[in-house]
Amino acid sequence: MRLLPRTLTAVALLGLLPVVAPAATAAPAQPITWEACPEQVTDPTAQCGRIDVPMHHSDPEGPTISVGFVRVPAASGTARGTLFTNPGGPGGDAYSYVGSGENSAWPAGLVNEWERVAVQPRGLPGSTGVNCAEEVFAMSPVDALTNQGGFIRAACEANHPGYTASLTTDNTVEDWEWVRNALGREKISVLGLSYGTYLGSAYATRYPQHTDRVVLDSAMDPRLAWNGIMGSQQAGYENALHDFMSWVAERHDVYGLGETPLAVYQAWSARVVAETGTNPTVVPPPAQVGDLPPGLLSSGQPGAQAMTAVNPFVVSSQGLSSQVVTGGNQATSPTLAITRQILPFTAQWPNLAEMINGTRPTPNPAELAAEMSETQLLDFANAQLMQRLVMCNENHYPANPADMPKYAWTNFVTGDIFTAPNAMFTSGAACAGAPPVASLPAVSGAELGVRPLLIQATGDPQTPYGTHRALADAMNAH
Numbered sequence: 001m002r003l004l005p006r007t008l009t010a011v012a013l014l015g016l017l018p019v020v021a022p023a024a025t026a027a028p029a030q031p032i033t034w035e036a037c038p039e040q041v042t043d044p045t046a047q048c049g050r051i052d053v054p055m056h057h058s059d060p061e062g063p064t065i066s067v068g069f070v071r072v073p074a075a076s077g078t079a080r081g082t083l084f085t086n087p088g089g090p091g092g093d094a095y096s097y098v099g100s101g102e103n104s105a106w107p108a109g110l111v112n113e114w115e116r117v118a119v120q121p122r123g124l125p126g127s128t129g130v131n132c133a134e135e136v137f138a139m140s141p142v143d144a145l146t147n148q149g150g151f152i153r154a155a156c157e158a159n160h161p162g163y164t165a166s167l168t169t170d171n172t173v174e175d176w177e178w179v180r181n182a183l184g185r186e187k188i189s190v191l192g193l194s195y196g197t198y199l200g201s202a203y204a205t206r207y208p209q210h211t212d213r214v215v216l217d218s219a220m221d222p223r224l225a226w227n228g229i230m231g232s233q234q235a236g237y238e239n240a241l242h243d244f245m246s247w248v249a250e251r252h253d254v255y256g257l258g259e260t261p262l263a264v265y266q267a268w269s270a271r272v273v274a275e276t277g278t279n280p281t282v283v284p285p286p287a288q289v290g291d292l293p294p295g296l297l298s299s300g301q302p303g304a305q306a307m308t309a310v311n312p313f314v315v316s317s318q319g320l321s322s323q324v325v326t327g328g329n330q331a332t333s334p335t336l337a338i339t340r341q342i343l344p345f346t347a348q349w350p351n352l353a354e355m356i357n358g359t360r361p362t363p364n365p366a367e368l369a370a371e372m373s374e375t376q377l378l379d380f381a382n383a384q385l386m387q388r389l390v391m392c393n394e395n396h397y398p399a400n401p402a403d404m405p406k407y408a409w410t411n412f413v414t415g416d417i418f419t420a421p422n423a424m425f426t427s428g429a430a431c432a433g434a435p436p437v438a439s440l441p442a443v444s445g446a447e448l449g450v451r452p453l454l455i456q457a458t459g460d461p462q463t464p465y466g467t468h469r470a471l472a473d474a475m476n477a478h
Contacts, residue, residue: 041099088194094118123386150433277328331415399428
């Protein structure tokens, strides 16, 4: 999940394949239960409500669940329109995204002129949440390798039979439509971030008559859902790390961490070693001539290229040997964790550089967790499980079992958090035992009155630039 987008100019809808989904039945206007907002909503003008919706919209007479939402009126008092938005994930918290200025930087013009609405995704606290974290905590290493998805699905299904299969993009699109109808808005505009670009596109495809403008920020390629998307993030995060270290090296006079990206990497690595007794094993940035030892300076650029080629093996061997000696694991490093968390947010790079050089305290995840109540910890864990359930329910991209050794090695041995999450999906371990239960809604901008606007950053590690074209073409986006 990233900071909010750049601008809100003219926009329209989305589409992935030139196929329009069959028309859905009209959502009945449900009564809204208005209620106090949860603690993450800090905007004093925000209003929070909830409605009842079918657990499965394909079975409107079946069991129901609750879907919460947050509404923030236009600051000017007169709204140009209503903007439905989603922060991605899947499973990004809607309440904090729209109702708090701490986690997103909304443009002043948008705040003044638009009513903003975010529907809390089903499965998260605030809507009917999944409740299975305590059971999943007991998962064995064998299940983690061979039946991870199946174990999670069974644990969550046991506490709410029938619910896990409803956690799909298709049902979330219908949740949006029911909230739109309950609020009495004839048309809405859409702003989607990351996964939200696909969700918003799916809504606009199905309900073009209720869609005005569409902005897609950091487009997801649904054809890669989900093993392929996670696989694309491997190079995405490595490149972002190298970009960050180049940025810091250019500011050596400010941060004092080194004049080359590799020198910055070494300073960063030293901090991880100080915290854990072992070094990070993520691929270092390319070496420059200035990185060569004095005795090898005469080898010039060929020497730097040779150093670049061997450095991945060097950091891996150093990591393994230091683990044997100290018993440490890089995954416990606060610096390593905060680095991966901050990399997508370039506005936070100065803070990260100061954490590395010691002029700013580094948040410690273990200490932060200790300050949370048991309920807060379970809510956080359940939110992560909700994301996994959605991803496995719609995971149609083939896995590569040849990546299983990489997943086992990085997850159970080295603790390389730059590789383990991606290898977990590309290997098939993440959804093992949990085959997909739903198809992905087709998307098309063919019926939209205004072409969507798509914004894509070249250095984004979560939705790499090369993956945006499919959604842009399907939605006929600018």
